[in-house]
Amino acid sequence: MFKLSSKSHFYWLLSIGCGFVTQRTMAQPVPMPGISIPLNDMSAFADPASNWRIVGNVRADLNKENTLTTDKGTGILANIPPAKNPTGGKDLFTNLQHGDVDLELDYMMAAKSNSGVYLQGRYEIQLRDSWEIRTPNVHDNGSVYERWDEKRPEGQKGYEGHAARQNASRAPGLWQHLKISFQAPRFNTNGQKTENGRVIRVELNGVVIQEDVELTGPTRGSAFPDEKPLGPLRIQGDHGAVAFRNIRYVAYDKPRPELLNLKYAVYKGKFQKDADFGGKAPESEGATTVLSASVSRIPNEFLIRYTGTLRVLEPGEYQFNLGVPGGGGILKINNQTVIAPSEWNARGKATLPKGDLPFELLYAKFVDWAQPGLGLAVAGPGIREYAMSDMAGGTGEEVDPIIVDAPTNTMLRSFMDMPGEKNTQGRTLRVTHAVSVGSPEQVHYTYDLDKGALVQVWRGSFLDTTPMWHDRGDGSSRPMGMVQRLGAPVLFLTKLASPQTNWVADTTGSGYRPKGYVLDESDRPTFRYQSYGASVDDKIRVLAEGKGIQREVTVTNPTSDLYARIISGTSISALENGMYLVDGQEYVRIDDVAGAKPTIRDSNGRQELIVPVKGKLIYSILF
Known part of the structure; x- marks a missing residue:
């Protein structure tokens, strides 16, 4: 237990048994609830063609290619290709215009069918009956489809496709679950692209099959030749029968909080027990622009105190994820404790008003065998979780998987x-x-x-x-x-x-x-x-x-x-x-x-x- 000054008190209990297993500094983000795209009618979509319809139930026969059987009702979006022209259907566009987004949905493929979800109408995640595939390629289920250039030599026209890491597909007629995290391209005030879009993560049926895929431009079959900050979701409808349900999304379109006037002070000592350094001079202090454990040159038994201002532009509930390997920490915002005295990893949340709010973070390092590191991540209303710290040395002991x-x-x-x-x-x-x-x-x-x-x-x-x-x-x-x-x-x-x-x-x-x-x-x-x-x-x-x-x-x-x-x-x-x-x-x-x-x-x-x-x-x- 310890206190830091006459004005700032905090306590924690450290209990590390001999069987302690090192944890990662930053835990996986907690999923945020999404907004449903209603499927009681077609009003969520722009000018839908007749091959798209709302149904109550859908089935596929393993022995009938490109065929879905439907029942009347609501809750399911189905693409039923025209009987006389199986490839004559049209694609479907949402009224929703999105930038950064997390998308989650269920889908069902007919036997030998093919479809796709185009993020912003431009970047395709392939949907396909890949049941019999052993090693996926860029045309198979869950792959990021390739780009295309007719000017390239034969055999090289398709490029920059990213096959799924493994085949995690289900059989035709079975519901599959897809989760996509997408970061839109960035543009300056003149409309010039400053950063490529990215597929941050794709999870198919509980298996991560894509991570951190850079998109240098639209994939083949894009509805638009250019790139923009916003665009609609587009579902391919001219290749085969497919059905969707439970379509949900989280849009990340709000400005991130900023740390301003950030200052640090480093104190030497083992701040695990009662201590008062209110009158003790810091070993070092100064101004900085980023949270980092590297401001301390002391390898162990030190405390870093950060103070500054957190500028919040979007009011609402925020979630914080603090990692302080080899020690403990506390986080206060707007003079309120957001993360109570804790060790190694902790989470907290707070409802924050718009404005400039007092910020204080403390990290005490006292476990000698752990590498020092400081990680702070934040997520909020319309804001995907991101690191406010440099994370240098903050991941603890990494374990190579066996x-x-x-x-x-x-x-x-x-x-x-x-x-x-x-x-x-x-x-x-x-x-x-x-x-x-x-x-x-x-x-x-x-x-x-x-x-x-x-x-x-x-x-x-x-x-x-x-x-x-x-x-x-x-x-x-x-x-x-x-x-x-x-x-x-x-x-x-x-x-x-x-x-x-x-x-x-x-x-x-x-x-x-x-x-x-x-x-x-x-x-x-x-x-x-x-x-x-x-x-x-x-x-x-x-x-x-x-x-x-x-x-x-x-x-x-x-x-x-x-x-x-x-x-x-x-x-x-x-x-x-x-x-x-x-x-x-x-x-x-x-x-x-x-x-x-x-x-x-x-x-x-x-x-x-x-x-x-x-x-x-x-x-x-x-x-």
Whole structure:
């Protein structure tokens, strides 16, 4: 505990255990709520053509190219190409004119369809059915499309395209989620461009596939040959059937706060305990234009006090993110504490009026092994989070990720956390006997040896094992691609007195005994276990063209009334030809259940697809 002067007091409690893990100075920004583009009619769009319509539901058939089926209603924007001229549709422009923007939406592609979102009508993020693609190029889903110059030699006319880092796409007819952060080009008062636009980040189905892509000019097919501070969103409508919902945006069009008359004073000492340096002369002091830890030449046991003025041009609520590695800090604005005494990283928020407001920031460094650094970021109404500091030395200890690829069939044992699922203590559920199986087709899965359960499947890169092997590690790994989690794992097989009996929550009474696995000639496992007196072989294989996985379960001497729970979800809908749609996120296809009849049933507020087991069952998950 300590106090800084007779007029400025602050206290913090530092508690660092021997198991402390260094944190990054600047945490990820908290998402801001967006403004919805209404989809109850077409009034949000300028002069929409007849191929665009508002509907209440939409479906795609995997076997019908460029085709969406719709139902009447509202909430979904659909592009239905003219039947006689599939490429005769027109693009759609919003009435919204945007500069810097965060855009978030759901979209659904028809089979073999193609579309795109043009930021400011000029810079395209490609939307495409890339389900069967292993290595994306600039034409595939989530890519920043290429620029084009007819004057260049053949084979070089297209340039500066940026392919998605990995294929994180879902199958046609499944809803996909896209998040884009865009920074518009900058212009001076004479209208001359001073800075290129940038795609700051693109996230597809939870996977970051683009970061910090500079846009030197409009991409191919731009609606405008020039560049401007503002422009409309444009959705491509002349290439294929596509649907959208939940379109939201945050526009960043307000002026940033400015730090003025910034002064610093550096005091020598270990300001971790009670101390009063009200009459103590600083080691150094002066004026500066930026917050930085570099104003102190003392490597450890020092305190920097910044004072000045924060000029706020846009009143409203502001969020502050303070990083002070190896010590603690406090932030005051307008004579109010915004970030209370804290260590390493902290956040705070304040409602600020327009005007010049008193500013004070303190950073005490007293942990000798940490590198000094000072980071302060701010976000506010119409203002994207940005750093007010130089961040020099402020990121703490950087950790190189430990990545496991799967160029061949690959297996890894680890713990596996299940976000969204809770254990009996209310914490994130952890599968403790998980085996993750990777494939060169870039479709992977995790299996729970404790229950004979398929835990998750995913497309893209294999595993991030940094949490498992860095430093002391916690034994866990993380999937790196587009993940389809299949809920809290339960026994795949159980006895039911009737099709409506609750599924057994654990292995009690089942006689479940894991028997390991055997590998085939390609190093692909077949898991073996005993349950209810039967011997079970559980073989999971990647489907052709990486479209998903197929599971073949063989049960020798099955007991009577034995059932398999194939899938669970909030909503399961029966389609044609043994297909089921689960939560709009994956398909289940029944391939062979020896004549048994699958049943969709309600259970604890969810739905389950179950089937009686007569010896062998085969089904596929397509995603």
